[in-house]
Amino acid sequence: MADKKLIGVDLGGTTAKFAILTLDGDIQQRWSIDTNILDEGSHIVPDIIDSINEHLDLYNMQAADFVGIGMGSPGSVDIEAGTVTGAFNLNWKTKQNVKKDIEKGTGIPFSIDNDANVAALGERWKGAGDNNPDVTFVTLGTGVGGGVVADGNLLHGIAGSAGELGHVTVDPNGYLCTCGKHGCLETVASATGVxxxxxxxxxxxxxxxxxxxxxDDGDEISSKIVFDCAKEGDKLALMVVDKVSYYLGLAMGNVGNMLNPKYIVIGGGVSAAGDFLLTRVDAYFKQFTFPNVRETTKLRLATLGNTAGVIGAASLALK
Amino acid sequence: MADKKLIGVDLGGTTAKFAILTLDGDIQQRWSIDTNILDEGSHIVPDIIDSINEHLDLYNMQAADFVGIGMGSPGSVDIEAGTVTGAFNLNWKTKQNVKKDIEKGTGIPFSIDNDANVAALGERWKGAGDNNPDVTFVTLGTGVGGGVVADGNLLHGIAGSAGELGHVTVDPNGYLCTCGKHGCLETVASATGVxxxxxxxxxxxxxxxxxxxxxDDGDEISSKIVFDCAKEGDKLALMVVDKVSYYLGLAMGNVGNMLNPKYIVIGGGVSAAGDFLLTRVDAYFKQFTFPNVRETTKLRLATLGNTAGVIGAASLALK
Structure with a gap:
């Protein structure tokens, strides 16, 4: 067992990332393939199986060398059944028996969870979470997602929606969200929200x-442009960053008040703004937490970047 | 083991409640004693020990007949060390070695947690929580407290503040709370908040x-008077109940969005308003939750009343 390895797979709409890791979570090999969403995504799972088997041949390894494969997937994941539904960016229109197919195709035990949850597991295990049993992760990307590890367990809730921090209400009279309600964190703190x-x-x-x-010129802007302008002292941009930080501080403050984690780790593209964002969010976080949480729960920037997914996915195989 | 019993103790500033329960959580005997807070609360633990030993004699039982004693306490509880600090309503000014003293005085293994957490455990186990692994409990009393059971574990967080739902910020510009920040749920949804x-x-x-x-007459009012007036159709009282329900629905909605529990159980004195309150909170809860949570997380009224504490406390002994 001690020499056995893990495989982590981070499946996205553009690429699938793979890694072979030690049981301590150290990456030994990494590769990726394009995600072929043609034909209702019917090539995706066979491509993953082929790619794993090819790389095992390449590295002269066998199925028996692995404790298991763990994967993060978009969509709604049934972790018990190992199935995925509603992964629209993969073009999957029906329920996919991912676990059954990959176990049959590789001969290796397989576990799966949703992409935000495995990123949370990765950052908690080998990233900013320092392997603490109480870590909440929020990712500020195209959307806003998250995952909660509490008392050492990744929380799922009754229907898999635990950790959906993007839909925490931060402004009851705020923007309409794609989920149908108003004032979700995602409407103001995702890349498009900013x-x-x-x-x-x-x-x-x-x-x-x-x-x-x-x-005013009608040029396309991005959240990066907003933060870059703010860092140069642009008054409007600073006001925008302040407002986004306020909403993030309010939402993360209530995460702290409810869960009192050791760390709330902020990742995703928007978090590339770094300490410039973090210090502003932290000021509001302190305003919106009560003393015992203010003193014990810390905000941190994610450290793993886009390897959080494969690392966290691999950790699923250790359960 | 099968015939063994549990002892639950619910220690409060006025009384200490006791119960002997089966391993299934059915109460077989109940009694209570006054809490003597004189002399810096130095009589409290000896009185608890004496009362347990007296009742064991009375019922012809021995220490060996019990799996353990569990207790809920005010103040800040160190569950590992079995100590309590800062329980001001017990007049305890220094750290109390409750576990050591009670184990020595009774010869029975002892576990302890804070009072809101044990009430959550009780409602989850034998009350409205139907023993589901994902239940959040909020108690609307003199203050607002709570407890979170997620994936079957009672959450504590890094410094014991998980489940402190009374300090969730529901109105950033709201009333000043005793905790020092503004707009805590407790400032509007506790008995004094209403x-x-x-x-x-x-x-x-x-x-x-x-x-x-x-x-206007300057008479003392209570939350019960407000709800009673509202039930009679009083316009002002209905507006007050609507505002309180709005804040509760917002806070419980965000509990749902973060944790997606099976049930959010509402207890405490204010919840005596019953379905009249619950239906109003539920309407806002649905407004503030995204679809998957709206469809799967349910609000419920607590069912155990003031026996939740002894039942949940006893369950600590089963760990």
Whole structure:
């Protein structure tokens, strides 16, 4: 057992990332393949099986060398059955028996969970979470997702929605979210949310602002442009960052008040803004937490980047 | 083992409640004693030991007949060490070695947790939680407390503050809380919070209202009077209940969005308003939850009343 290895798979709509890891979570090999979503995504699982088997041949390894394969997937995952439904960015229109197919195709035990949850497991195990039993992870990307590890367990809730931090209500009268309700964190703190806040605040902003000029010119903007302008002292951009930080501090503050984790780890593309974002969120976090949480729960930036998924996925095989 | 029993103790500032229960959580005997907080609370633990030993004699039972004693306590509980600090309503000014003293005095293994957590365990095990592994409990009393059972584990967080639902921020610009921050759920949904909301709304209310008359006369009011007036159709009282329900629905909605429990159980004195309160909170809960949570997480009224504490406390002995 001591020399056995893990395989982690991070399945996304563009690529599937793979890694072979030690039982301590150290990556030994990494590769990736394009995700072929043609023909209702029917090539995806066979491609994953072929790629694993090819790389095992390449590295002169056998199925028996592995404790298991763990995978993170978009969509709604039934972790017991090992099935996925509703993964629209994979073009999967029906329930996929991922576990059954991959175990048959590789001869290796297989476990699966959703992509935000495995990223949370990865950051908790080998990233900013320092392998603490109480870590909450929030990812600020195209959308906002998350995962909660509490008392050492990844929480799923009764229907798999535990850790859906993107849909925490931060403004009851706020923007309409794709989920149908108003004022979700995702509407203001995702990459598109930051841009939405910038566009709205620009309309009422009267002073000098490079960000406003870019917007008035009709140029495409990104959350990165907003943060870059703010770092240069742009007044409008600073107001936008302050508003986004306020909502993140409120939501993360309530995560702290409810769960009192050791760390709340912030990852995803928007978090590339780094300490510039973190210090602003932290100021509001402290405003919105009561003393014992304020003193014991810390905000941190994610450290693993896009390897969090394969590392966390691999850890599923250890259960 | 099968015939062995549990002892549950629910220690409060006024009384200590005791029960002897089967391993299935059925109460066989109950009694209580006054809590003597004189002399810095130094009589409390000896009184508990004496009361247990006396009742064991009375029922012709020995220490060996019990799996253990579990206790819920006010203050800050170190569950590993079995100690309590900062229980001001018990007049305890220093750290109390409760576990060591009670094990020595009774010869029975002893476990302890805080009072809101053991009430959560009780409602989850034998009350409205139907022994489901994912149940959140909120108690609306003099203050607002709570406990979270997730994946079958009672959550504590890194410093014992998990489940502190009373300090979830529901209104960033709201009332100052005793904890030092603004807009905590406790400031509007505890018994005193409901009265505070009523007093404030009465000042701006112009129509006919029995509740306003009572307030204008300078009479003492309680949350029960507010709910009783609302049930009789009093316009001001209905507005107060609506506002309290809005904040409870927002906070419980975010509990749902983060944890997706099977049940969120509402207990404590304010919940005596029953379905009249629950249906109003539920309408806002549905507004503030995204679809998968809205469809799978249910609000329920607590069913055990003041026996939740001894039952949940006893369950600590089963760990």
């Amino acid at each position: 841009v939405r806040v910038a566009r709205d605040m620009a309309e009422e902003f009267a002073g000098n602002s490079k960000l406003k000029e870019i917007l | 009265v505070r909301v009523a007093r404030d709304m009465a000042e701006e209310f112009a129509g006919n209202s029995k509740l306003k008359e009572i307030l």
